[in-house]
Amino acid sequence: MTPIKPFFLWKHLNKLRWVTLSVVFSMLIFLPYAHLYQTYEAAHAYDLLADSEKQIYDTMETITSPFINDPEEDLDAIKGNTWSGTFFGLQLSDPLAVIGQIFSSLTFYTPFLLTALIPIAFTLVFGRFFCGWICPATFIYELNTNFSAWLRRAGLKTGNRRFDRRVKYLVLGTGLVLSAFSGSVVVASVYPPAIVGREIYYSIALGGFGAGSIFFVGTLMFDLLVARRGFCRYLCPGGALYSILGRFRIFRIQRIVENCNDCEKCNAICEFGLDPLRDSFGQECNNCTACIAICPTDALTFKVQISDAPDKGPGHLGRQYSKNKVGIIEAAA
Amino acid sequence: MSVVALALAPTTTRAAKNQPSLRFLRPPGALPEEEFLSRCIHCGQCGEACPNRCIKYFGLENGLTSIDTPYIIPREKACILCMKCGDICPTGAIQKVKVELEDILDKVHMGTAVVDKQLCLSWQGKSCGVCYRACKLPDVAIRVGYMEQPHVLENCIGCGLCERSCIQIPQAIKILPRKT
């Protein structure tokens, strides 16, 4: 039987993902500095700037001068963060921002609804891709996961509890109800990507972290001490919304049972604690492709389909895995 | 009986909405307070668009509902009425305002300036007039009379440039934020 080879690019998508995550994160750091530069420029008072401010001005001038003529106007092209941003006149917003605002104001403000159209369309096609490919908090959370693996190797025990994944839908619902009652978009205060975007801006342009940074550090500690990637898996309201929207996503990762050797590396690498080995991705999968990248036998690939394949049983290359989840780990140990 | 008040520095002032100890303005063109809060998604774009960096963001000092919402302390940095924050606001919490007199008078209601004649140098006989010269709407929002004594007119929109510029310490002209 000829082995089925997945398209070669899928294996490298994980690298591309880290590139996009890094680009988004570095943009969030760049934009506040760009704004500072704009304010110094608007003031027309270079001589009055403090030395550190002059340094920022000079650096930003060097970086941006090849691309723009008038920093005061031209740097307005890109503003904001992943929660809501402006790109060359196109305004994009997180769907959670739109839903949250609908609940808090109890009205539909069409221009704002339209800003979430593109993200929603992408989510319907690619599922929860925001969580894996764009979210600036993911960038830190995945580094945090690596840090926790490093700690474990050094002999420290980190948390690896599992909870019910449906808790986050409860968080989403509660957040929206609270938004409606308080008349303020409170989900924004418990949504890490929004917090990260804001806090980076506060710390650079306004001279200090705000209250949200404490919450964010709390989620990092939760991930480290209680459950790996716990906030995204079990608590994130945005993740819940994206999961619902991505339930019938068209692009899915699937297992090629003929190539699989049951090594379970995919399950170990999966940040969201899913079970690719048993063909169970579900609505939570964020198409991050880490499992494809790590699979030693090219047994995972992308398929265009609106539902997961049923459990195909043990891989044809490998030993039988037991239906009991712990079984294979014990057998390996 | 002794009355003791412990006031914290402005950055950590704890007080309820529109208390005199936390006198703040919303950005120009902002909807009335309650509607503004229900519309604002706390994205921070208004502050990032402000060329004067006068828009700052609340922590917990004004209650949970206004966490991460924009505000202006006019004495520290006042609004220069460029209206970029309204242009960029995605939710309409800050309305789009044309940089034209009619539109500004129509939509911008941040507050009203109030002159304290006991403090004002001009009213104390030392001709000053700095507030009048700082005003972006001279003779529309503020008028000066004998000895450059300032009179605030009813068209004042409360941008705070006069308060920012007042050379008296403490400032003799203050913006009272609008009450709604």
Add this chain to the structure above:
Amino acid sequence: MNRSGYRLQALGFRLKQSLHAFRFSYGLRPAACIFLLLLVETANAHHVLGRPAYSLNEDSNTPPSMQVETQIGDYFVTYMIFPAFPKAGERGRVNLYATRIDNGKAYSGEVTFKVRDDVYFGNDNSETLGSQLPDDSVFRQGFEFSSNGEYIITAEFTEAGEPYIIDFPLRIGPPSSIGPIGIAVGSIVIILVGVNLVQRKRLLTSKIRNAHEETP
């Protein structure tokens, strides 16, 4: 976005108010417009405060001051420190202005200023700065601190037999670099390490216990 159009609008706006202010005759309008284009630009460039205010430092046009406003008893009190960031070895000033809430009349008696260290425990080294009479209705007390730190300034006055004592914080020198967030992060890290150590110890004891149970 049409930023070029925006700029023109802004200029038109300035023009309009200038016309309004200077009341140029309408017959002269075109000439006045050209003239004003030049005039308004230069006027704005040198305008004391129409331009953006840059940073909160002593070089900005109006030297800023730190301000606290509060209500106490019958009075509405404004308190300001000048300059905004006083340093040790440099002269600074406390300005206190108290008006009655009911009729807005400024307090005109005498105010005594005291200073003490802002400490939670122990000796707080109280010292009297001086007593001041109003100058333009404002009580101005000069100070010069020899060392950086956190202080509390107390203003005292008596009105209608009731003593008023108002405490204000004053920081001399740069703020501490750690700050509340730093403390929070630090304590979380300490908790993390502590929990890990405890868990490790517990793991070790249970291992030893298991080994003991298995050997006999």
